[in-house]
Amino acid sequence: MTRPVHPTPDEFxxxxxxxxxxxxxxxxxxxxxxxEPVWYRxxxxxxxxxxxxxxxxxxxxxxxxxxxxxxxxxx
Numbered sequence: 001m002t003r004p005v006h007p008t009p010d011e012f013x014x015x016x017x018x019x020x021x022x023x024x025x026x027x028x029x030x031x032x033x034x035x036e037p038v039w040y041r042x043x044x045x046x047x048x049x050x051x052x053x054x055x056x057x058x059x060x061x062x063x064x065x066x067x068x069x070x071x072x073x074x075x
Contacts, residue, residue, distance in 0.1 A: 002054040007063045014071055019064045021045065024055060028064045035069035 005023075013020040018029040025043035030036060045061075048054045 001052055002048050003052045005053045005055050007055060007060045009063065009067065012064065012067055014067055016071075019068045019071070021055075021060050021064060023049060023053060024060065026060060026064070028061075028068055030068050033072065035065075035072055037065065037068060 007021065011022050013022055017032055018027055020027045024045040024047075025041075026045035027039075027041040027043070028037040029039040031038055045055060046057050
């Protein structure tokens with residue numbers, strides 16, 4: 001049985017130039033000093049996870065982009 005899940009900021013690992021959604025391992029990478037991703041790896045995003053969690057791609061991507069931009073204000 002699938003279970004729709006909404007992403008939360010604590011599910012993301014924020015690195016210097018990338019954001020990773022830990023449950024799906026989807027990754028958005030930007031150039032230094034850039035808020036926009038230039039590379040994206042989908043991994044399991046868009047698939048139902050083994051525990052039944054089903055993340056909407058658009059919701060996860062929107063949060064990842066927001067966190068990628070916010071990382072610049074925390075330097």
